[in-house]
Amino acid sequence: MKLLILGGTRFLGRHLAQLALEAGHELTLLHRGRSGPDLFPDAEHRIADRDGSLAVLEDGEWDAAIDTSAYVPRQVHAVAEALAGRVSTYQLVSTISVYADVNANRHGLTDETAEVQTLEDPRTETVTGATYGGLKALCEVAAWDGFEGRCLIARPGLLVGPHDPTGRFTWWVQRLLRGGEMLAPGDPDAALQCLDARDAAAWLLRQAEQGQTGVFNLNGPEAPTTMGDWLAAGAQALNSSAQPLWVDEEFLLAQGVQPWTELPLWLPRSEAGLHRIDIERALATGLQCRPAGQTFADTAAWAGAAPPVSAGPPRPPVGLSAEREAALIDSWRAASARP
Numbered sequence: 001m002k003l004l005i006l007g008g009t010r011f012l013g014r015h016l017a018q019l020a021l022e023a024g025h026e027l028t029l030l031h032r033g034r035s036g037p038d039l040f041p042d043a044e045h046r047i048a049d050r051d052g053s054l055a056v057l058e059d060g061e062w063d064a065a066i067d068t069s070a071y072v073p074r075q076v077h078a079v080a081e082a083l084a085g086r087v088s089t090y091q092l093v094s095t096i097s098v099y100a101d102v103n104a105n106r107h108g109l110t111d112e113t114a115e116v117q118t119l120e121d122p123r124t125e126t127v128t129g130a131t132y133g134g135l136k137a138l139c140e141v142a143a144w145d146g147f148e149g150r151c152l153i154a155r156p157g158l159l160v161g162p163h164d165p166t167g168r169f170t171w172w173v174q175r176l177l178r179g180g181e182m183l184a185p186g187d188p189d190a191a192l193q194c195l196d197a198r199d200a201a202a203w204l205l206r207q208a209e210q211g212q213t214g215v216f217n218l219n220g221p222e223a224p225t226t227m228g229d230w231l232a233a234g235a236q237a238l239n240s241s242a243q244p245l246w247v248d249e250e251f252l253l254a255q256g257v258q259p260w261t262e263l264p265l266w267l268p269r270s271e272a273g274l275h276r277i278d279i280e281r282a283l284a285t286g287l288q289c290r291p292a293g294q295t296f297a298d299t300a301a302w303a304g305a306a307p308p309v310s311a312g313p314p315r316p317p318v319g320l321s322a323e324r325e326a327a328l329i330d331s332w333r334a335a336s337a338r339p
């Protein structure tokens with residue numbers, strides 16, 4: 001297969017490129033040459049900022065294009081125009097953040113038919129936490145229009161594993177490796193979802209090979225898991241001596257602890273719908289999720305090799321500092337001891 005990846009040198013796209021080359025596909029990558037300039041010498045690299053001219057795409061034909069780097073609809077329209085009729089199927093990597101209200105249905109799962117967000121100002125191109133989902137929803141519309149239905153929309157949940165530039169999952173790996181008493185947030189029985197980016201990449205590639213179209217949530221694991229079981233799997237895989245101390249969410253919120261960023265992956269009950277995404281469609285089309293322990297172990301090996309941080313947008317700090325965690329544990333003990 002002739003495959004074009006828009007992106008392909010940082011995280012999800014990097015795993016995709018690796019798998020595509022291993023499978024013997026003829027690979028073209030479009031990127032600016034910043035994130036991993038020396039990666040994949042066996043691929044053809046077309047260097048361009050997709051926000052400018054896409055003249056580098058003037059020639060060539062591809063069986064599939066996988067777009068990992070579109071954040072505003074203009075970028076999708078531009079690619080559709082540049083490729084006009086020279087690509088059989090187009091995959092847009094979207095996100096579960098497109099959903100309007102994953103918390104509306106308190107106990108059920110959110111499937112692909114759920115309502116998506118609309119933006120107050122659909123012309124905005126400022127990508128923030130507040131606009132990211134709505135802009136991706138507009139990218140999806142642009143994909144359907146631009147490629148006249150010959151497209152697959154993938155909506156991943158949290159992607160984890162080696163080469164993750166966000167540091168979110170990696171923070172838990174490093175925290176478990178540090179050992180000792182470890183603040184564990186909220187309820188050990190709370191649902192948790194995330195997907196190894198390598199498993200997401202394998203599924204995307206398989207769909208591209210088959211010319212699959214449609215909308216698919218893309219998350220893991222295959223069978224529902226909980227925060228408690230997930231941390232236990234990580235502790236076992238890393239041979240960690242960390243002892244979880246489960247701390248109520250009301251206490252953490254009252255102390256100003258930021259869900260998702262200060263304690264990555266943790267969400268309070270009011271936002272827990274983000275960990276209840278229906279993945280039946282992806283499973284029915286071949287999604288396979290490796291055991292969590294393997295992702296913990298491989299991420300530890302990767303993070304231990306201390307790779308340079310790849311180029312990308314500046315990111316807010318992730319994870320509690322050891323000092324703040326210790327102070328929170330002390331306060332929690334004091335509060336719990338009060339009659």
Ligand SMILES: NC(=O)c1ccc[n+]([C@@H]2O[C@H](COP(=O)([O-])OP(=O)(O)OC[C@H]3O[C@@H](n4cnc5c(N)ncnc54)[C@H](OP(=O)(O)O)[C@@H]3O)[C@@H](O)[C@H]2O)c1
Pocket residue numbers: 006007008009010011012013014030031032033034035036048049050051067068069070093094095096155156157158159160166311312
């Ligand atoms: N991480 C998650 O948990 C998560 C969850 C849900 C959805 N997603 C979605 O998954 C996708 C994958 O993200 P990723 O970081 O893993 O992708 P990636 O393909 O591994 O990295 C981004 C790529 O895009 C290129 N790029 C960035 N800006 C560009 C521009 N203006 N022009 C040309 N190339 C550009 C980068 O190379 P250069 O820097 O060299 O240009 C790099 O190759 C994103 O669309 C994201 O919204 C991620």
